[in-house]
Amino acid sequence: xxxxxxxxxxxxxxxxxxxxxxxxxxxxxxxxxxxxxxxxxxxxxxxxxxxxxxxxxxxxxxxxxxxxxxxxxxxxxxxxxxxxxxxxxxxxxxxxxxxxxxxxxxxxxxxxxxxxxxx
Numbered sequence: 001x002x003x004x005x006x007x008x009x010x011x012x013x014x015x016x017x018x019x020x021x022x023x024x025x026x027x028x029x030x031x032x033x034x035x036x037x038x039x040x041x042x043x044x045x046x047x048x049x050x051x052x053x054x055x056x057x058x059x060x061x062x063x064x065x066x067x068x069x070x071x072x073x074x075x076x077x078x079x080x081x082x083x084x085x086x087x088x089x090x091x092x093x094x095x096x097x098x099x100x101x102x103x104x105x106x107x108x109x110x111x112x113x114x115x116x117x118x119x
Contacts (some may be wrong), residue, residue, distance in 0.1 A: 004086065008079050011072055026080050033073040039067035 001007050015021055036113050042053050055063060078085050099112040 008075050011076055024076060024080060026077055029073055029080060030078040033070060033077060036066060036069040036073055
């Protein structure tokens with residue numbers, strides 16, 4: 001699989017083969033996506049910032065699989081909502097560049113509404 005469309009089709013085929021489309025509503029998929037994101041978060045729970053950047057090979061493998069699960073659910077919910085993720089990301093990057101002008105926010109972790117010009 002070399003494209004999002006290939007992955008989307010493989011996921012759809014997988015769900016269809018198992019008769020799971022009946023369960024793959026946007027609500028259920030959003031909930032599943034949240035669960036998988038929480039499982040990724042669990043890998044980092046109680047680690048220091050430094051430890052989180054130097055995972056053991058076992059933790060790295062766990063993170064890899066959780067990221068894959070997150071990606072699968074993200075692709076699936078986008079498919080069900082007829083969202084082109086490439087288009088959505090490009091659109092959102094335009095919005096983010098406006099919210100967070102590089103010359104004003106460089107090196108800061110503040111949220112966009114915490115800057116004087118963006119309230």
